[in-house]
Amino acid sequence: MSSPTPLLSRWRRIDSVATVLWWSLSAICQANATLQWLSPTAELADRLSPGALIYSPGSDGFTQATSRWSVYEAPNISLVVVPSVENDVAETVKYANQNNLPFIAVSGGHGAIITESRVQNGIEIWMNQLNTVEIDGYVARVDGGALTKTVSHALWQAGKQTVLASGDIKTIDRTCDLWWAMQGAGHNFGIVTSVSVKIYDIQYPDWAYEMFTFTGDKVEGLFDNLNVHLLRNGWPPVNIVNFAIFKRVPEIDVKPIIYLWIFQEGATSVDSAYSKPFHHLGPSATGVGSGTYLDVPRWLGWDSDAPSCQNSGLANTRFPIDIRSYNVQAVRKAYDLFTDVTQKIPELNGSRFLFEGYSLQGVKAVPGESTAYAFREDNLLVAPVISWTPSGPDIARKATDFGKRLRQIIYEGTGRSELHSYVNYAFGDETPQNWYGYERQRQQRLLGLKNNYDPDRKFSFYAPIA
Ligand SMILES: Cc1cc2nc3c(=O)[nH]c(=O)nc-3n(C[C@H](O)[C@H](O)[C@H](O)COP(=O)(O)OP(=O)(O)OC[C@H]3O[C@@H](n4cnc5c(N)ncnc54)[C@H](O)[C@@H]3O)c2cc1C
Incomplete structure (x- = not known):
């Protein structure tokens, strides 16, 4: 970003x-x-x-x-x-x-x-x-x-x-x-x-990654490590990106496993200062590789050929929340709920839970009031992705309830009164405050511009201002 x-x-x-x-x-x-x-x-x-x-x-x-x-x-x-x-x-x-x-x-x-x-x-x-x-x-x-x-x-x-x-x-x-x-x-x-x-x-053509597979018992250690070694009080290293996912992979474990990627720009191998703490946790599997920026989506399994990117007839809903750091107890609670529901409701067992940590110095260098993007003080993007094959309102209701409950756990873990919800991932039941910021002045400015440039509300189908 x-x-x-x-x-x-x-x-x-x-x-x-x-x-x-x-x-x-x-x-x-x-x-x-x-x-x-x-x-x-x-x-x-x-x-x-x-x-x-x-x-x-x-x-x-x-x-x-x-x-x-x-x-x-x-x-x-x-x-x-x-x-x-x-x-x-x-x-x-x-x-x-x-x-x-x-x-x-x-x-x-x-x-x-x-x-x-x-x-x-x-x-x-x-x-x-x-x-x-x-x-x-x-x-x-x-x-x-x-x-x-x-x-x-x-x-x-x-x-x-x-x-x-x-x-x-x-x-x-x-x-x-x-x-x-x-x-x-x-x-x-x-x-x-x-x-x-x-x-x-291009200044740094090289990119490297390390990938880890963890079982669910490592949740606390993993997210504590992310806070301490990669997030670093909201000032993560400028050349490091991390990405974690909860996902069911029955061939590996009966419970959801956790994949973690650490990407480093300008390197042919990830600096051990970032990866070592995760090796110490005892991952079930690891992988490494190097290439260029163009390889990153493929390493992550989100390139244009990857199954997760296809239009395959699935319902996919996200319930995003921006946070400042991980509340490890809340992540544990979310993991346990994710485990429970994806076991009891097999139709939802293709769901994932994303934890995205990008470098933030460019984002924070831009004054908050200078753009309509409101949440520059947040550091992490967290989002359950609930997937199912559409087969009527009952499963849709269960899926929506599942996504909301997972987000609510993370939200309660922040101890904040505001829910910040990344607009590109939004589910659609959030408020304009959740998408565009709570400040009265910000909302009024958006509304004024909307009234001026789109008085008939022709562009109001994606996270509408009003
Ligand atoms: C697999 C996957 C990976 C993703 N990765 C990221 C990511 O890394 N970072 C991130 O920020 N987001 C990511 N997203 C979210 C993505 O950015 C949003 O879903 C975005 O809205 C998708 O844009 P689109 O053009 O593909 O969608 P569309 O459905 O085509 O468009 C989304 C909205 O934008 C409007 N729109 C489309 N084109 C234009 C245009 N030219 N002018 C004005 N409005 C337009 C549409 O009317 C619609 O309301 C990802 C989503 C998926 C499914």
Whole structure:
């Protein structure tokens, strides 16, 4: 997670709806689209460029465009438009407004928040064709539908790295009110068709990892070690990332096991100062490797080919909470509940529990009031991912209850009165305070901008401000 550096940001107003060209925080996986022209809606088709596509229900293209990582409470789509140029996005928005139809942009289809189910009979604007990355010196222009893998691979090939920022028709800078809101709540204000980002020469091409497998009896030692040796009072080493998961792997243990990865930038092996305390705990298995930044998703098992990244018809819901450090007793309690429920309700035994620890110095260097992202004082992202095969409301209710209970345990362990919930992982039952911060001034500022730029609440399907 790094802070955005604004270069250019442009926006266009279409009737009462802003089409904002901004950054695309797409997930790691990529869709391999085979586009085809099927069943064009004549009036809309006339307004689009020759390269734009329209898919109707029943076509392969429609199925592909509407397939999602989580099928639970997904948007209800009756037509898909695949823009080929920026103006196609604008024309589709105008068409939707004129016909009083809801619309929603889709890039990677990894959005899993249940507020998206408020889209009924909507038009999906699939950004799949707006996916190029152009590099010009120290600026990259990234289309709004480009997924993370496309961007990181294109930049790496050119010897560059990024800090995400924005670009579009009207140039804005740090003094523009919308710029503040776009950094943390941008999906409430428009559709990103492109972004210009400042890029930098790669400084440290090497990456290394160590991976550990632990049985459940090691929970206390492991999370205590994470607090002491990697989190370091909220100032983790700048080149270290750690990631842990509870997961059932019956071939290894009858109870859920814990995988831990430690990644180090700028090294061909992980410094033993970070890994040694975990070896001392007695893992059941270990692994090491080295490569480049592009290898990291594969090491983690979250690359575009990995099962966890596929649109496989599962319901996947997350219940995120940002915290400052691990309350080891709370993590133990959560582990025990995770063990109990995934044993008693086999339909939920594919669920995972994620514990993510990134380097934070770039995040904390940005003043909290300078962007709409509110929770810079937090240090860790924790989230149960509850997965099941949809088979009716009963299992959905149990799954939701399970996720909420796990989050509640961690929340109570923080001793805080505020629940901070990372918007990219949100379940959808959280409040705007949980997503965008509790400060009255922050909420009022967001609301004022919403009233100004989106008075008709056209962009209100993903963690809406109001
Ligand atoms: C396997 C996996 C790994 C993940 N890893 C990470 C991670 O490492 N870090 C992280 O922060 N998050 C991560 N996420 C969460 C991810 O960032 C969010 O789910 C994000 O919303 C996915 O974006 P998308 O384009 O794939 O989803 P979509 O469902 O296509 O879009 C999500 C929301 O963004 C809107 N949107 C899409 N494109 C645009 C656009 N061009 N302009 C404006 N709005 C748009 C959509 O309308 C929708 O409301 C991960 C998710 C999964 C499933």
